[in-house]
Amino acid sequence: MRLSRRKFIQTVGVLSGGLLCMPSCTRSFPEYRVFSSGEAVCLTALCEQIIPADHDPGATDAGVIHFIDKLLHERFPHLLPLYQQGIAALEASCSRLYGTRFASLPTARQIEVMQQMETDALPEEYWTGIKASAFFRQVIRNTMQGFYGPPRHGGNKNYVSYRMLKLDFPLVVGQNRYT
Amino acid sequence: MKNKPVDAIVIGAGAGGGVVAKELAVNGFSVVVFERGGWPEYDEHINDELINQRVQELDSAFGPDWKKHPRVFAGKDGNRRILNAGDGSYNHVAACVGSGTVSYGAMGWRFMREDFRLKSTYGAVAGSTLEDWPISYEDLEPCYEKAEWEIGVSGDDTQNPFAPPRAKPQPMPPFEMNREARHLAQAARRLGLHPFPIPMLRNSVAYNGRAACIRNRTCCGYACPVNAKNGTHNTVIPLAMQTGNCEVRTHCMVAEILVNDQGLATGVRYFDERNKGQTLGARLVVVSGSATETARLLLNSKSKLFPAGAGNNNDWVGRNLQGHAYTGASGLFDFDILDLSGPGACMALCDYNHHNEGIIGGGLLANEFYTLPYAFSQNRPAGEMRWGLGHKNYQRENFYRLGRLVGPIQEIPVFESRVTVDASVKDYWGIPVAVLSGDRHPLDAPHCDFLGSKAEEILKEAGALRTWQHGGGRGGPSGGQHQAGTCRMGNDAQTSVVNRYGQLHEIDNLFVADGSLIVTNGGFNPVLTIMALGYWVGDYIVRTFKK
C-alpha cells in the first residue's frame, strides 16, 4: 500500500510523540474508566445485591461492574452523571442513617436501603435533582444487561448466567449436514 | 453517468419495495432502489441479545442510526419529546435492505376474507374511520400465491379450517411443532379449538438454493445464520439485480419527491452515501418506506399543486396510523414446557379472528418466540421481585416453564392517530422529521382483554399453575413493526390517499407500495399481505406503464 507523505509524517509524529510519552505510561492505570475506586466499591455492592451470589455466581462474578464501566464510557456517557449523583446520594444517605458506607452495611441492611431507594423513601435532602427510584431502576437494568447479555460487551464473564440457566453456550445448533 | 434518469425509482427496500423493484426489473423497467440503511450482515451482531430487532438496549441491530434519524412523539398532554430509534415510542422499523424481513419471526399469514370487508361485516364504528378495502381477498389471492412461492413459505393451510380459499398450496411442508406448541395444541383441541402449524417465511426444507432452517433459538429479532429465513433481501431483490435492470443504492436518504406544475412526479431529491445532495429523474416513483416514513416523505414533498405535501390536498396522508397491540397471556407450568427448538412460535389458531361475540374482528393466537435471559429478566408477573434472590430464583425456576399464547389484535383505525412532520426538528440531513400523535380507539383495550382471556383459558386448560393476561391496547398511537394505514387505499379520492392500485389519486406516476396502503390491519402479522400488495401494485405499473 502506498503511504502518502502526509500520512507518513503524521504517523511518525504520533509514534515519536507516543514514545516520548512513555514515562507517563509507567504509572499504572486505574482499574475503571469512569468510576473512582470509591464509586466502584459502592456500585459493586449494589449490583451484587441486585443479583447476589449463592450456589450460582452473582453480579460481581459476572463482571457486571466492568460491563457498566465500559458501557458508560463507550456507549452511554450521558448516563454517567446519573450514576455519579446516585452513588453519591446513596453513600450520603447511608452515612447519615448508619454512619457508614453502603458497601460496609450488613446484607439485611443493604436490602432494606435498596427497598427504600426503590420507593424513594431515603432522606430527600441527598436526592436533589435525581430520583432514587429512577437511579435504582437504571442500575437494575444495566446489571441485568451485564449479567444476562452476551460476554462480548464485557459482562456475563465465562457465560455464568447461561450456565446458571442451563443454556448451551456458545449456542450449539448443528448446521444442515455437510454431505 | 451516475444519475441518468431511470424508468422507476423505488424508495425503501423492505417487504413492499423489494417486491415492486423485482416486478418492474424483470419486466424490463430500469429501476433504482434507494435504501437509507445498508446491506444487512449477520456478522455484525450475530446473536447479540442486547442488540437485535426485539431488544435494542445498546443499539439498533439493523438501523436506523440513533443519532441521525430522530422522531418526535407528541403526547396527549401537549408534551413533545424528541426520540431516538432506541425508544419504544419511536415505533421503529429496521432500516436496511430487506428491512424487517431480515430479522422478523417470519409468520407468513394471508388475511381472511373478512379482513378486507370489516365495515360490511361489522358495520360502522363510532369514532373510527373503519372501512372496507377497495380490493377483495379474491383480488389479492394470486399475489399471495406469488409471494408464497417466490419468497418461500412453509405451511399447510388444510389444517386450518378458517383459512381462506387458495388455488395452490404453500410450497414447503409445515414445521414440526416444539414441546410448548404440542402441549398447547392438545389443550386447545380439548377446548374444541383448531390449532395448526404456523405458516412461516422460512425454509422447512432447502428451497431456492438456500438451506433449510436449523431451528435456531435466536431467530426472531436476528438475521439468520444459515440464510434459511426468507426476506426480500435474499429473494426478490437479488432477482431484480440479476436482471441487470435494477440498482440498489444503499445509505441514500430521499428527502423529497419532485412534483412538477402539471402534477406529475419527475424524480427525487436525495442525499447519497456521502451525504451529498443529488437528484434523479424517473418516469415513475414508488414509495415503500413503511407507514411512518412513507407518510413523512409525501408530506415533505411540497409543490405548487400540492402545498401540503404530495397527494395531501384532502389532508389524509399520515392519517389512520395503526399497528397491532400484541396481546395474550402467560402461564407458569410445573414442568419444562420449553425445549428451545427455535424459533419458538410454531402453533397458532384462528378461532378468534372473526365473528366473536361483541368484538369487531379479533386476532390469531400463537405460542410465542423465545425470549432470552435478559428479556426474560424484564418480564415478571405482578408481585414478583425484580432484583435480589427472589429475582434469581424466578429466573432459574421458570426459564423453561413459561408458556405463552399471544397474537395481534385487529385495531380500530382512528383518524387522529397520525404521522405529521415538524419543520422545527430536522434529521441529520436537515429533513423535517416525523411526528407521531393521537390515541388508540377505546375499543382496542376491551378487544385485547378478550383475546387475552381466551389465551388464558387455553393456558389453564394446558395445566398452567399461574396465569396472567398481557392487556394492552391502551395509549397511543400504535405503530411498531406492524405499522400500517397512513396512505389508505380507496375508491373515493376524498377519503383516501391512493386508488385500488396504490396510485396517488392526483399524481398518476406516483405510487405507494407498503403497509401504508392497508385499510384495516387484520388480526394477523401483515408482512405477507404487504408483499402481496407489492405484487399487486407492481403488476398494475407493468401493465399501464409498459414502454
Next chain:
Amino acid sequence: MKKKKKTVLTIACMLSVALLLTASYTAWNLADPAFTCARCHEIKDSHTSWQSSAHAAIACTDCHGTALSEGFYSLSEKTRMLLTHLTTDKRNDDLRLNEQQVLALAGRCAECHRAEQAGWLAGGHGTTYQDIFLDETHNRSEKPYADCLRCHGMFYEASISELMSLEGEASAFALRDTKQASQPVIPCLSCHQMHSPQDDTLKTAFYVRAEKDYLPSGQLSKIEMYDKGRPVQTADDANTRLCLQCHSPNAWHQAGSSDDRTPTGVHEGLACTACHAPHSNDASASCSQCHPALSNCGLDVKTMDTSYRNPESPNNIHHISCTSCHEQKQARDRRLSRQPVSLN
C-alpha cells in the same frame, strides 16, 4: 554558507530524530512488557495470562509483531493502538491477532510442535478455504452462509459476502481473493489458546467467533444428547465438548443428526478421543485396541463390514449395534443351538 549550515543542521536533526526513534523503538520492543505494553489497561489481562502460560518464554512481539514487522499493516495497527490509548476512545479491550497473523503463527507452532502439525495437515482439520467454500455439490444445495465461518475460517475478519461472490449458479461462486484459497480454515488457534495456563492439562479451548474470545474446553457446556427421545450417555470429557461445538446436533440434540457424531449403540459413551487421534483425527489404530480383547466373538473387527472399513457401509461405526455385524454369528449360534451341545 548559511545554506550549507542549514543543511548540515537539518541532516543532524533528522539523524538524531532517527537515532532517537530507532533507539526507543528497539528499547521498547526488547523491554519487559511489564514496563511497556502491559502498563495499559487494555493489555493487562492478556499479559497476566501470558505470564502463567506454557508460552511465557515467547516474547509478545513474536506473535503480535512490532510496529514495523508487517509493513504498513502493522504500522497502522500499532498507531491505532497508540491513538486508542492516548485518546479517550478506548475501544480495544483485547488485542487480537488478525487472520494473517493467526495463519503465520501456525508456521511458528510447527517449530516446536512438528508431529502435531504433520497430523493436522494429514487430517480433515487441515482443510482449506478452497475445499470448504468451493465445493460445488454442497453449494448447489446450500448457498454458503454467514455461520459457515463459525467453524470454518473463524478468524476471517469480514463477512461471507466479502469472502465470496455468490451471484448466479453454484458453479460461478468464487473466493474474491484467490490467495485465500489455499489457506487453512481451521488453524492451530481454533482449538488452542496461546495464553492458556501452563498447568492446564487440557490444552484446548474453543475460539468463539461471535465473542472474539476463547472459552477453555473445560468450561464449555455439556450438551445433553438424545436418540429419538431417549437420553444418550455421552462422554463428558472436555475435548468431546469441544468437538461438539462444531460437530453439533440439530435443535433436538438427536445423536447423529446434522454434523453430530455422538456414538450410540455399542460405542455409546465413548469420548471422541477414545478412537480419534488429536490433530489428525485418525482412528485407524483404534479398533484393535479394544477388539478382539474385549469381544469374544472371534471375528476380526478390521475385516467386518463397517463404515470404518468402508465409508459406504450401512454399519456406521458411530451407531453400530451388535447385530449390525453379528448376524452371521447369530445365525451360526441358532444353527448350533438346534443340535445337542456337549458340555465339555
